[in-house]
Every structure is written in C-alpha cells, then in structure tokens.
Amino acid sequence: MAELAHADDAAIADPSLRHHFANSAQQLDAAMLGMWTFLITEVLFFGGMFTAYAIYRTIYSEAFASTSHYMNVILGGTNTAVLICSSLSMAMAVRSAQLSRYKTVVISLILTMIFGTVFLVVKYFEYSEKWREGLIPGIKFDTVNYHVPQYAHEAQILFFLYFAMTGMHALHMIVGLGLLTYLVVKARQKAFNASYYTPVEMIGLYWHFVDVVWIFLFPLLYLIGNRGPH
C-alpha cells in the first residue's frame, strides 16, 4: 500500500480511499453508479411480480376487485404514512452527514429504524389477521367457505401475489434495518462527514427504493376494489 499511496497525491490524506482508485471523486462516482445499477436489478426483480400482477388483474379484474376488500386499508394506509416518514428521516440523515452534523446523523438513522420497525410490526398484525381468517393460499385457505364463492379460485392468485410481493418487500425492509444498524454504529464513531458520506448516501438510496416499491404496492393491492358496500 505504501508505495502506491505516493503514486497518487490525493491518496495521502484520505484513509477511506481504496488503493485502486485515483481519487475520492472517482471512488464516490463508482459507488454511486454501482448502487444505481443495483437498484435497476431490484426494479427488474420486483418487475417480474408486477408483470404477473398486471396480467392476472387484466384477466380477473372482477375477482381482484372483490378480493381487495380483504386487505386492511387502515393498517396499509398507516404503514404508507410510516414509510413516507422514514424516507424523510433517511433523507435528513444523508443531509446531516454531508454537513458533518454527527449527532443529527445518529438521531435520524435511529428514527428511520424506528419507523421501519413499526412498519414490520404492523405487517405482522396484517399477516396474522390473514392467517386467522384462513386467507393464505395453499397453506391455509378455505375454498369451500370462501365468502365470495364464485371467486374462490382466482382470489388465491391475488393473495399469493399479495404475500409474494409484500413478503419480498418486507425482506428488503429487514435487510435495510440491518444496513441501518451498521450505519448507526459507524455514525456513532463519527465515521461520516462532509468529505466521506458514501455509505449513508448509498443505503439511503436503497431505503428510498424500498419505500417507492411500497408506494406502488399499496394502491395496487389495497385500493383496487370498489369501496362501496358489498
């Protein structure tokens, strides 16, 4: 390492600069492009499920609308609000890191984690409600006594997609919470400042992405039914 450091003048000052980059700007650029590329792969990952959703919703639009009534709009709406708040606190964390406000970074990150945890707890209650009502396709689904008998089959497709999509989303939230824990530990050591905040910014991008997925999931799963009396 030593003989490399003096090859690049910029390398002397910055301990976070890795050996194979010429300077910090190149390193940040590479990290950001890498993260955006990764997010594109995430879009395509969820894209597979959104495609399936679009196709089945077109074929079974009535059944989907009827099934959507079983989604708990209150809990889903609460979660939407919670996630939007978490995005705000995450954005605050990134901005505070850029301004070297060490304490605000930690507080904003912890706030984000709290919102994320609330989301998952609410999700847990939603899932257990589905379990009690026997609305889990294949595992616990009462086709015979389903409230809307003519849709007893197609409804399972929406429930399957509901669990696959929100389940994958929740998994991403859990991964995000793990990443945030790492950030909090680092931020408490004052690792992030105006000249080095790449991890906060990158995990921030990831967190916003996961939030945006939910913004699509919520209306598509919860709000497609005609909300009149049924």
Add this chain to the structure above:
Amino acid sequence: MATLVHSNPQAAEEVNYLNVEHGWKSWLLTTDHKRIAILYLISITLMFFVGGTFAVLFRINLLSPEGIFSAETYNRLFSMHGIIMVFFFLVPSIPATLANFFIPIMIGAKDLAFPRINLLSWYIYIVGAVLALYAVVRGGVDTGWTFYTPYSSTYSNSYVLAAAFGVFVAGFSSILTGLNFIVTVHKMRAPGMTWSRLPLFVWANYATGLIQVLGTPVLAITLLLLAFERIAKVGIFDPRIGGDPILFQHLFWFYSHPAVYIMILPGMGVISEIVSCFARKRIFGYNFIAFSSMAIAVLSFVVWGHHMFLTGESMYTAVSFSLLSMMVAVPSAIKVFNWTATMYKGSVSFDTPMLYAFGFIGLFTIGGLTGLYLASLGTDIATHGTYFIVAHFHYVMVGGMVMAFMGGLHFWWPKMTGRMYSESWSKFAALLVFVGFNLTFFPQFILGYLGMPRRYHAYPPEFQVLNVLSTAGASVLGVGYLIPMIYFAYSLRKGPKAGPNPWGAAGLEWQIQSPPTTFNFDETPTVKEEAYNYGPLEEIVG
C-alpha cells in the same frame, strides 16, 4: 526475449500476483481480480467436468435404441447436464475468468471497481454450486434445465427446490460480476482510454454485463415464485386456480433468452482479439463490431417469445417475435464478416488460439444460420422439440462459446501463468475438439430433421446409426477437452517462460510482465493510440 527454461536468478525472484503471497488464506481472502479469476477458473472447470460426465452417461444410453437407463434416470441425467452446464459453466465461463482477469488490465486499472464484491460473487457462486451438487447427490432433478411448470411445481418428485435455489443463488454471482464490469468500464479507464479505444473484448463484456444486470433478476423472481408455488402447493402458475403455466415460460425466457447472449457475446469478444492478433491487422470495422455487441444486447430482450411458438401465443405475437429474432442475425453477421475481412490480406498464422477462432467462426455460423430456420414459424413447427434444436444450440454454445473460451485460455495462458504450453499437443487437441464436436452434433441436425424428439431415453431403431456416430464424436470431444488439462498442468511447472508478449500482440495486457504484479501497473498508463495497432510481425517482436 528470455524464453529459455534455464533458471535465471533474477527472473525467478520476479514478484507477481501468484508468488506475492502463499497459503490458502491468501487465496480465499484475496481481493485481487486475477486471483479471483483463477478461483473461478478452477471452480467452473470442475463443474464443466461434472456436467460433462452426465453427457457421457446419456450418450452411452443412446447407443442402443431401447436405452440402458430407465426413463426417470435419463430425465435426471440430461436435466443435470443442462443445469450445470448453463448456469455453472457457460454463464460464468468467460466473464468470471478471462474478463475478470483482463478487463482491468486492458483498460489500465489496478483492479475492478469493487474488489470485495468480486470476491463475494465467487463465494455466492460456490454456495449455488454446492446447492446444485446437493441436488445431484440426493438424486437429481428431472425437469430439464428450463424448470417448466406445472411439472416442476406440482408433479416432479425430484429435488427441484435445491436445484432451483442453487440457480437462484448463482444468479446473484452473475449479477454482481456484470455490475462490477459496468461500473469498472465507466469509471476506471486509464487516461486516454476512450470508449472508441476500448478493446472489443471489453465492449463485448460490457454488453454482457448489461444483460446480466437486466435479465438475471427476472430469473431470480421467477424461480422464487416457482419455489413458493412448490412449497404452498398452489400458486400463480397453477391452472387449478386460474394460473397460467405459460406465464412461467414467458418470465423464464425473458431471462434465459438474453442469457444465451451472455453465453456467446464474451466469446465474440475473445475472437475479435485473437483474429486481429494472428492476422496482424487492425480489426476491420471496429465501430461496427463494438455496436453490434450492444445491438445484440438490446435485441436479446425482445426475442424471448420464439420459445413459445408452439406452447400458446397469438399469431401476431408469434410473427413479431419471429421477425425480431431474425434481426439478431444482422449484428451477428456483421461480426462474422468483419472477422473475415480482418483476415483478408492479413499475415495469418495458425497458432492454437487462432485454430480455435477458426473453429468458432465456422461453427457459430452454422449455429447462427440454423437459428434462422428456427426463428421462421413454419420450420419451427416441424423442428420444435427435436434434436435439430439440440444441435442448433450446441453449435452456438459449445461450438461457439466453449471454442472461444478454449481459444481465449490458450491466447492468455502465457500472460496468466507466465508459461508456454506444448504447441503440438495443443494444436492436436484443438483439431480433436473440432472433429469430435462436428461428429457429435452434426448427426443431431439430421436426427432432428428426421423427427427424433429430444429428451427421450429410447428411440426407433432406424435412428441408431446416427446416434452411434454422435456418441463416438462425444468420446473424441471428451478426449479433446482432457488433453489440455494435462499439458496446461504440465506447463505450470515445466513450460518454457513466456515473456511479456509471446504473440507480439497489441493491447495493454501485453505491455506488462507475465504473470502481472498484484496491481498490474507500476504507474497508471496513458493510452495514446487506437486498439489493435498492428503492423507486420517483425516490427513488434524484432
């Protein structure tokens, strides 16, 4: 050049990426792209021989019309052959080994943009491979490499979950490799290394990286939905609740058709390097070759429907996919014409890498042109699900990609190891591979045309002669692949020292010592000329 074997004390002490550190830790915890490439090379070679063993077994089965194994065993043999060869050999073959090793050097960088992610991708690959091998050991999978529903989700009683999960995991290794290449090519180029000076091998792998990044996640979610469906016993591909099994095919081929270009584009990149070097001429039509790689990457995403001409697709969809599929022939042909034009009036020499390049051009052309037969709706109806298909994609993947991989390995082996291999043995092996390959797969075109369906363990007696020919060819091909293992291993200890540039080749990788040092360059080079600045041989070597 010090090409002699004698022990020159100074040459022996030369520090390079291989001898800079010793011990298993220095390998398993390395972040050096060159060492990771070697790790990949060893892993995929092992998987290649595992997949090859299955091929040997089912070729033996097909020696007699009634077969030797039961239908169930036969199904598992060809399925495991396909799964291992496609996902654990062909997809990582050139990108994870040769490109991993040479992209940073070719663009004048010290490493890939994310060295630790590069190492992570190898570990992910190993986890995926272990899962797939676990499925093999427990008794294998019988769904074919395509995992079609509802058989895979509902009816198969083989180890679908383990194998599918192995492929799912290995996919992330592929995504990370592609992501690393994209960022590296964008951000890590040395001063003066403009986009129009990039070696075509880099262009090809950049295009491959785009496909890996855009396609693989779709395969991941498709296999995950399949796994959920298998666990829950119902799912969105299940016709009993109104699901559509053909949706699985659409999602699967949305990845897997682009994936066949993951399995050929890097090979095309290798051929561009080899042809230019051994014709001693600047590559003909640089821009056309570079952009044809990008065109193939783009087109690859809009042709998947040609796999479903017979499984359920509207006529208009089928016609569109048919036309789009034929369009892929245009950039592919551009490449073949440009390689040929590069050789025209060049000083062509017949070293081993060039022999493989010749093999590639010929076999890929046959594979590509028969692809046009299959893109035509009428012909596809007659040949769908026959050995014609099998022969077609083996001409592209084995005749194309494996040939290119072998060619690239022979081309860069002196750079990777610092040693030369036996010239006569390597030429002999290249010849065996070519003869063995054609003997194996050309009869399959005829078998398919005569109507022999693929994936059956038994066949009518009139097909026996051609099947015996095919099995005989497979034996020759097998020997052709085993011989390089021996002379490569031998060259590591006893091979003559190669020197920095045994072929007199252009390109940054030939201007540094063989094998390279850990950081490739003592000082970041500044590039002042176009790629492939070849003159007559005397000027460069002499």
